[in-house]
Amino acid sequence: MAEKRIRIMVAKPGLDGHDRGARILARAFRDAGYEVIYTGCHQTPEQIASAAVQEDVDLVGLSCLSGAHGYLFPRVVELLKEKGADDITVIGGGIIPDQDFQKLYDAGIKEIFTPGATLDSILDWIKNNLKPRD
Amino acid sequence: MSNNTEDTEQIKKIKAGDVRTASRLIRNLEDELPEAKTTLKRIFLHTGKAHVVGITGSPGAGKSTLVDAMISAFRKKEKTVGVLAVDPTSPFTGGAILGDRIRMQRHAEDAGVFVRSLATRGALGGLSKAVGDAVHVLDVMGKDMILIETVGTGQQEVEIINHSHTVIVVLVPGMGDEIQAIKAGIMEIADIFVINKADRDGSNQLANELMSMLNMAPAFPGGWRPPVIKIGSCFEPQTFNQSVDELATAIADHYRCLEETGLLGDRMKRKAMVEIGEALRDAILTPVLREMTESGEMDAIAERILKRESDPYTIAEEVAGRYLK
Known part of the structure; x- marks a missing residue:
């Protein structure tokens, strides 16, 4: 039967090999019934944007614990736009200081989750904000 | 209604290799949207040019890593490559983790490579229902080689033969005794056997068992005896890449054999009937x-x-x- 399924990509940009959180999220998204593509660690923004377009995902969740989110996150949004894929929602998570939030929002990151965010809060956000494609 | 023989904007873009348009079409085909079927009807007549290679084997046998290396081998020969990597859907939630791509991400920025993950969505046989459709899309995009990686298979997920010209069965040492090698099912469908992780104990024994299995085969259609290619650890790049080149050559040889013996037509016909x-x-x-x-x-x-x-x-x-x- 025709049904517009939601696809999510979980990606870890930059020089950061700590992907336990990303893998737990991938698993939680799977259990919530989404199709999840996981890219693995050490990805450049270019690799992530390119993979997101090839996989035609609705959402990219970026995880960064290294402190380089200020460059990496906006760069992914920028590249998606260049590829004509700015309808893909980008959210981020990791160790991100409060004072960086606004800059990331301004760059097009739709939501940010930091340590302590519950899986339910992330799943709720997706449920409330992500609509199947047109 | 526009002239039926004229390409729509969407089809023109796909023919020109536009990734976004092609990946959206694949997705609409997966989701079984009616308009996607209409497009499929129109592009079908442009298909049938690519060499489609199926890669199957048990979970963790190294299929994705092998596909990654095969992409490099084909790119060296200046062939463009499309990959369809299938992973299982949860029967309980409908969700899926599509993780084959992790091994292939170094090709993400290469415009000559298109990797798409598909979830089985309840299909049996090691593939997803949309795989056949997705092959057509990659074909129209002009990919020279299309690699289909099945889910990790057991003994009888043989659906892959209905979609590929060349089937590679990937085995690893330690799979069981010689009875496994004479069972029906997956061991019968290989055009090429790969003994992966051949640096491990038991690879010679496995090679011997395969050889004696093949020696007992009553006949080889088209005179093609499936070669057995040993591929060692991917952490020894030099020997690993050499073996993968050998595999790429065997794949090209097999296609030539299919063409020369007329078997290619038989396989295409089987695919058409399916x-x-x-x-x-x-x-x-x-x-x-x-x-x-x-x-x-x-x-x-x-x-x-x-x-x-x-x-x-x-x-x-x-x-x-x-x-x-």
Whole structure:
């Protein structure tokens, strides 16, 4: 039967090999019934944007614990736009200081989750904000 | 309605290799949107040019890593590559983790490579229902080689033969005793065997078992005896890449053999027949099931069967009699 399924990509940009959180999220998204593509660690923004377009995902969740989110996150949004894929929602998570939030929002990151965010809060956000494609 | 022979904007873009348009079409085909089917009908006549290679084997045998290395080998020969990597859907939640791509991400920025992950969405046989459709899309994009990686398979997920010209069965040492090698199913479908992780203990024994299995084969269609290629650890790049080049050569040799012996036509015909069968099921069975479900008849029938007032076989004949006149 025709049904517009939601696809999510979980990606870890930059020089950061700590992907336990990303893998737990991938698993939680799977259990919530989404199709999840996981890219693995050490990805450049270019690799992530390119993979997101090839996989035609609705959402990219970026995880960064290294402190380089200020460059990496906006760069992914920028590249998606260049590829004509700015309808893909980008959210981020990791160790991100409060004072960086606004800059990331301004760059097009739709939501940010930091340590302590519950899986339910992330799943709720997706449920409330992500609509199947047109 | 526009002229049927003229390409729509969408089809022009796909023919020009536009990734976004092609990946969206694949997705709409996966989701079984009616307009995607219309496009598929229009592009079908442009398909049939790519060499389609299926890669199958048990979970963790190293299929994705091998596909990654094969991409590099084909790119060295200046061939463009499309990859369809299938992973299982949860029967409980409908969700899926599509993780084959992790091994292939170094090709993400290469415009000559297109990797798409697919979830099985309940299909049996090691593939997803949309794989055949997705192959056509990659074909129209102009990919020279299309690699289909099945889910990790057991003994009898042989669906891959209906979609590929060349089937590679990836084995690893330690799979069991020699009885495994003479069983029916997956061991029969290989055009090429790969003994992966061949640096491990037991690889010689496995090679011997495969050889004696092949020695007992009554005949090889087209004279093609499936080669057995040993590939060692991917952490020894030099020997690993050498073996993968050997595999790439065997794949090209196999295609040539299919062409020269006319077997290619047979395989294409088998694929066509499977596609017709699937399309017929979609065209006949799906609407019948939908009608029966929506009218509540299905529920009523299930009740009757539960009460043992009738049996599924009689009812199926009754329903068929009503529709097939």
